[in-house]
Amino acid sequence: MTPKNDLKPFLTAQEISKLVQSLSLTLEADYENKVSEENPLLVVITLKGGTFFAADLIRSLRMPLQIDFVRVRSYGSGTVSSGQVEFLRDTDIDPNGREVLILDEIVDSGHTLAMLLEHFRAKGAKSVKVCTLLNKPSRRTQTVPVDFCGLEVEDKFLVGYGLDCDEKYRNLKDIYYI
Ligand code: IMP
Ligand code: MG
Numbered sequence: 001m002t003p004k005n006d007l008k009p010f011l012t013a014q015e016i017s018k019l020v021q022s023l024s025l026t027l028e029a030d031y032e033n034k035v036s037e038e039n040p041l042l043v044v045i046t047l048k049g050g051t052f053f054a055a056d057l058i059r060s061l062r063m064p065l066q067i068d069f070v071r072v073r074s075y076g077s078g079t080v081s082s083g084q085v086e087f088l089r090d091t092d093i094d095p096n097g098r099e100v101l102i103l104d105e106i107v108d109s110g111h112t113l114a115m116l117l118e119h120f121r122a123k124g125a126k127s128v129k130v131c132t133l134l135n136k137p138s139r140r141t142q143t144v145p146v147d148f149c150g151l152e153v154e155d156k157f158l159v160g161y162g163l164d165c166d167e168k169y170r171n172l173k174d175i176y177y178i
Contacts, residue, residue, distance in 0.1 A: 042100045044069070044102045049170065050105045070091060072088065074112050099125075158178075159172065
């Protein structure tokens, strides 16, 4: 797909890949003594945007893990957060007693993660950590701990590599800003 002219290059696929590799090393070191074959990491992927990042990151992780998905919607349309988070799908796997790692592609206002953190804590997870490819701290309105972050970015609306604008552009290999 050829990107439209109003998309400005932000991160190339190669740059994204470097961020993902670096995150996988950090995660392996952090979870080395916390997970095992008997107690695999439960990686929770946020649909839909987190799937591209997750697919790359998970295949780089050398540790016992299971994956599951949540679907949360915070953007009705366009580029402005409604602040309202809808929980549309929960995990099949019971997080009780588990080391849970939530993967998201970007943290913006923090509403999505604040809700997910509370959800998994309430369900009895042993630990809940957050790993995001991108983080926009200047946009934060909810305090959320971001345990692992690929890159802090300024306040730009980004698309590609799973990130969408009205469901478009997720399939772009590079990341652009509008
Ligand atoms: P938050 O709840 O405001 O932190 O928003 C989190 C979700 O909004 C992210 O997981 C994305 O799905 C979406 N989002 C936030 N910023 C962007 C962006 O720049 N481009 C595309 N989607 C975004
Ligand atoms: Mg998301």
